[in-house]
Amino acid sequence: MRAFTMYHVLSISLVSCLLLILTGCWDRTEVNDVALITGAAIDKIDESSILLSVQIFIPRTASSGGMSGQSANVGNQASFVSSAKGANIADALSHIQEKLPRKLFWGHAEVFILSEEVAKDGIRDEVDYLMRAPQPRERAYMFVVKGKARQLLDAQSMLERNTAEVMREVAKSKLSLSVTLADLAQMLVDETGAAAIPWIELLPASSSRNNDKLPSPVIGSAIFKEGKMIGKIDEFTTKGVLWIKDEIKHAVITVNPTESFGTVSLRLLTSRTKLKPLIKDGKWSINIQIRAENNALQNSTSLKISQDPQAIKIVENSMNKDIEERIRVALNKVQKEMGADIFDFGGTFHRAYPKEWKLNKAHWGEIFTNLDVTINPHATIQRPGLTSIKDVELKEETGK
Known part of the structure; x- marks a missing residue:
């Protein structure tokens, strides 16, 4: 009888412990509470600050086919672009977060775009943050753009939901140079310290489009030495x-x-x-x-x-x-x-x-x-x- 009672006590204790484990994810974040970043662009403002722009996916656009009252730069696309100034990426991102009701999430970012000015000034700090932060994807593709990087995120696409997906498909096609964040980080720490990133330009759009610029295919490569862009080569x-x-x-x-x-x-x-x-x-x-x-x-x-x-x-x-x-x-x-x-x-x-x-x-x-x-x-x-x-x-x- 005593052994039977002890058996029941142990069983009840074990079940109680299991119930504590099965209480659910108390710290979970619902998808409806996050703002999914699909792409990011970095521009230089002055010697002490940058402009970070993030392209954010609009879930209801995909289901409803569009949102009434969208701003002109969004049009029929399923995303919008938000920007903020900061001393670095982390600082600028915190200012973007202050403008949004949802928590920013990097896990779906497909491309990172650097302006020519940023590239010539040096990209080690930017790559360091993207590799150090837990959310940015190491498999996201890197690009250098002539002019302002934000303009590439603002541009519209006829075939894809946004320009981030356009640039991802261009990189995946392997028709030209294709470099991920992990690839770039490895090149910067290798013995030679040299790197190459796909180079793109913004082309004038047709008069029937709302935007005045459209992304072009990759037309060359930006060449880096010791973390700074020193020139470019053609296709x-x-x-x-x-x-x-x-x-x-x-x-x-x-x-x-x-x-x-x-x-x-x-x-x-x-x-x-x-x-x-x-x-x-x-x-x-x-x-x-x-x-x-x-x-x-x-x-x-x-x-x-x-x-x-x-x-x-x-x-x-x-x-x-x-x-x-x-x-x-x-x-x-x-x-x-x-x-x-x-x-x-x-x-x-x-x-x-x-x-x-x-x-x-x-x-x-x-x-x-x-x-x-x-x-x-x-x-x-x-x-x-x-x-x-x-x-x-x-x-x-x-x-x-």
């Missing part, structure tokens, strides 16, 4: 950077074979870049080996790439020349003129020659600008396609 040069960094995933390459009039367009299927460093007799050099497989999209030349192996070889050689030219342009601009190792050549030598790297790390800037780089592209056409209509027409005309 053609950026493609060379992507080849070197093994980050080119989707591309259509159009070449002009010298042996025939016209062009051939190729779609990139797979690409692989290997960097092979070498230190010999005190001379530092690196070899870039690229293997790219493609299929033929369009052929406007007289080359019969679907029938003649020699014609395929001509087109492949033309693509090899195109790849090498893009890489040479990127090296001349970034390596020779800017001296910014955004290619991570330093990390490659560090892994291959740790002892030599330790002895020469302090002089890497000089070594990098004088580094001998050889390029060995090897492009192949895996799918030349069937006989084209043009081949049939040419055969009928010549009677062969």
